[in-house]
Amino acid sequence: MVSDSLKGRVALVTGASRGIGAAIATKLGLRGAKVVCNYSKSEEAASKVVSRIVEWGGEAIAIRADISSKVEVEAMVEKAVEVFGRLDILVNNAGILIRGGVLDDISILDRMFEVNVKGVIYCIAASLKYMIKQRYGRIINIASIAAFGTTSRNTTYYAMTKGAIITLTKRLAFELGEYGITVNAVAPGFTKTDMTMNRPAEELQAAIRQLESITSLRRVGEPEDIAEVVAFLASDRAGFITGQVISVDGGRIDFFSRSA
Numbered sequence: 694m695v696s697d698s699l700k701g702r703v704a705l706v707t708g709a710s711r712g713i714g715a716a717i718a719t720k721l722g723l724r725g726a727k728v729v730c731n732y733s734k735s736e737e738a739a740s741k742v743v744s745r746i747v748e749w750g751g752e753a754i755a756i757r758a759d760i761s762s763k764v765e766v767e768a769m770v771e772k773a774v775e776v777f778g779r780l781d782i783l784v785n786n787a788g789i790l791i792r793g794g795v796l797d798d799i800s801i802l803d804r805m806f807e808v809n810v811k812g813v814i815y816c817i818a819a820s821l822k823y824m825i826k827q828r829y830g831r832i833i834n835i836a837s838i839a840a841f842g843t844t845s846r847n848t849t850y851y852a853m854t855k856g857a858i859i860t861l862t863k864r865l866a867f868e869l870g871e872y873g874i875t876v877n878a879v880a881p882g883f884t885k886t887d888m889t890m891n892r893p894a895e896e897l898q899a900a901i902r903q904l905e906s907i908t909s910l911r912r913v914g915e916p917e918d919i920a921e922v923v924a925f926l927a928s929d930r931a932g933f934i935t936g937q938v939i940s941v942d943g944g945r946i947d948f949f950s951r952s953a
């Protein structure tokens with residue numbers, strides 16, 4: 694019988710030190726996966742995520758790698774396989790948001806592209822070496838509803854990088870299906886993490902109130918909301934789902950276009 698248990702599986706979650714990635718890593722660990730928690734700077738926070746998984750009876754390690762460095766990503770994936778013997782699940786969660794659009798310096802787009810797009814490709818390429826041999830893999834990319842044309846200002850370049858992730862997801866699903874590898878994306882709406890919450894309290898409260906008013910479920914997201922869907926996509930229960938993008942946004946209604 695298919696189950697949501699991830700026992701026997703090995704998962705690599707990028708950007709697992711904080712926010713959505715930390716919630717995903719913890720959830721996968723609790724469901725039985727051995728988890729590699731990647732981080733770039735927050736060593737202490739990543740160690741805490743590892744300790745939490747281990748305290749609850751799971752297995753986890755933290756590995757530092759800047760995903761925008763191909764060399765560091767390759768070393769991380771090799772180390773993960775050296776420690777846990779295989780790699781079944783890759784969650785491409787690490788990402789950065791630098792606010793700006795076409796009236797701003799294009800170097801913003803370059804930096805976000807390095808991490809949000811090329812970083813994801815490096816992680817996938819390094820992992821495929823093992824997944825193709827195993828003829829099994831679950832790749833889950835964290836995109837954003839920004840890619841569909843939300844009306845949030847100053848996020849155009851960011852949205853472009855997430856649009857690239859959605860295209861990558863669909864094209865790879867087709868290319869990798871024959872190896873038993875599924876590729877899906879989760880597109881979160883506003884979720885409470887450092888990425889979104891780091892701003893003056895009054896401004897933040899006003900922003901949240903405004904977002905609640907344009908969300909069907911009248912609340913913004915928690916990292917746990919995203920983690921639950923990722924854990925489903927990582928499990929055998931989602932074995933016949935590939936090339937899909939699941940929005941987890943409480944039913945946002947502020948889209949410039951409904952053509953996505």
Ligand code: NAP
Nearest residue numbers: 708710711712713733734735760787788837883884886888
């Ligand atoms: P966050 O709180 O800012 O955390 C970002 C995580 O990514 C941290 O663990 C960070 O590690 C890691 N990271 C950043 N750059 C990295 C790099 N070059 N190499 C390796 N790790 C790196 O962000 P979040 O809100 O949880 O976002 C997670 C994902 O969800 C991102 O892809 C984001 O675009 C997407 N998303 C978020 C929202 C939202 O509302 N929060 C909405 C839609 C989509 P360190 O701590 O070590 O720096």
